[in-house]
Amino acid sequence: MTILSFPETNKLTDATAWKKECTYITPSMNEARWPADGSFSVKETEMWPNSSSYTFEQENSLEKPLKVIMEVTYTESGKVEKKWFQILLQNNEGVQIPVKRNHLYRINIKKLGKNLGYSSAELAYNGTPANNPWITVEDIIQEISDGNYTMNIVEGTYQILTAESEDKIQEAKFTYKGDDTMEAENFDVSWTQNEGFTNPVAGKLPVPTVEYNATTGEGVIKYQVGSIGEDFKKATIKLVDKKHGLTRNIHLYSISNVDFKFPTEITMGKKVTSEAQLTFTIPSYYPKELLPIEIEIASNDVNPIGSDVKVASTADVYEGCNWNCWFVTKYEDPSVIGNSQTITMKNVREVSSSINTGKFFIKAKHYNSNKPYKVTITYKK
Numbered sequence: 001m002t003i004l005s006f007p008e009t010n011k012l013t014d015a016t017a018w019k020k021e022c023t024y025i026t027p028s029m030n031e032a033r034w035p036a037d038g039s040f041s042v043k044e045t046e047m048w049p050n051s052s053s054y055t056f057e058q059e060n061s062l063e064k065p066l067k068v069i070m071e072v073t074y075t076e077s078g079k080v081e082k083k084w085f086q087i088l089l090q091n092n093e094g095v096q097i098p099v100k101r102n103h104l105y106r107i108n109i110k111k112l113g114k115n116l117g118y119s120s121a122e123l124a125y126n127g128t129p130a131n132n133p134w135i136t137v138e139d140i141i142q143e144i145s146d147g148n149y150t151m152n153i154v155e156g157t158y159q160i161l162t163a164e165s166e167d168k169i170q171e172a173k174f175t176y177k178g179d180d181t182m183e184a185e186n187f188d189v190s191w192t193q194n195e196g197f198t199n200p201v202a203g204k205l206p207v208p209t210v211e212y213n214a215t216t217g218e219g220v221i222k223y224q225v226g227s228i229g230e231d232f233k234k235a236t237i238k239l240v241d242k243k244h245g246l247t248r249n250i251h252l253y254s255i256s257n258v259d260f261k262f263p264t265e266i267t268m269g270k271k272v273t274s275e276a277q278l279t280f281t282i283p284s285y286y287p288k289e290l291l292p293i294e295i296e297i298a299s300n301d302v303n304p305i306g307s308d309v310k311v312a313s314t315a316d317v318y319e320g321c322n323w324n325c326w327f328v329t330k331y332e333d334p335s336v337i338g339n340s341q342t343i344t345m346k347n348v349r350e351v352s353s354s355i356n357t358g359k360f361f362i363k364a365k366h367y368n369s370n371k372p373y374k375v376t377i378t379y380k381k
Helices: 012-021 121-126
Strands: 067-076 079-088 103-109 135-141 150-153 158-161 169-177 187-195 209-213 218-224 233-241 247-254 265-268 275-281 293-298 302-304 308-310 326-331 340-347 357-363 373-379
Touching: 067 121, 079 121, 150 233, 150 247, 169 233, 187 209, 218 233, 265 275, 265 340, 302 326
Parallel strands: 158 247, 265 373
Antiparallel strands: 067 079, 103 135, 150 169, 169 218, 187 233, 209 218, 233 247, 275 340, 293 326, 293 357, 302 340, 308 326, 357 373
């Protein structure tokens, strides 16, 4: 008799390893569960906003894709209209995502134009997918839980570290709810990716550590950061609740400065109607998960056209301590990454003939050590 041993993929720690190591798909033994031959059938399942629908593993190829048919109700001026949409499980590059056991596929929708929908579910099934930059699909290791426990990374699961963090021990804070008996040893923390992010010591990477206070439900992961330069470095820390099976991956990036290539100077006329273009580039390496990017501008000489206004201190701006106003332009669409952007600047007033220069200040997260950056305005004579 031969004894066969299989990994238990229904447990969190094994499921995590399975995602990393397993590249194959195990289809259902019931052929009726296999991808359809093109015939249409639909099962009405309530999936929004707090529930899920289950499916068997499949390759999810372009030839036989898994299709999510979504019914949306629009209400405009008292008129109710229903539309159906086809959503494919694809990543942001349009590549099909294999459907694996113990994975959660979350569809995030920021905008859904009615013109992309169909008048029936069958038409949507046979029609064109509605996937676009405002519809993204996340492939997540399923958190196996009975719903009583919650583990949260306080500053988010995607974080950038810049020059001031070089060669220092950094912290990632988390909170835990649902079990007052949890202790530090109930958590496991480890590197699952480290591409030059940490410098080895005696040939080995320093292992992250975890501290936890059961009274407050607050914990902290401590990890060593290595040298930080102009090259973008990546690392991932996995935090596992060994007692109840929750997991969080914390994606870390380091670079000395997120360089938007802001100019040092722009030129514009002196009339009150005069305008000039502020052109810059959002770096191609910027993680889409950290969108939106907010570009903040403070000035007493020019205003950005079309920007929102935020009341906040400008005490860190030279001669601007009493302005207390920032103009904010937000970039949310992943298509902005790696591309040039433009903000139109306009004079606040007509400039006196005796004045030759003006100024404004720019702030952006992870840029210039989060300090305001001065841009000089040279006025045309």
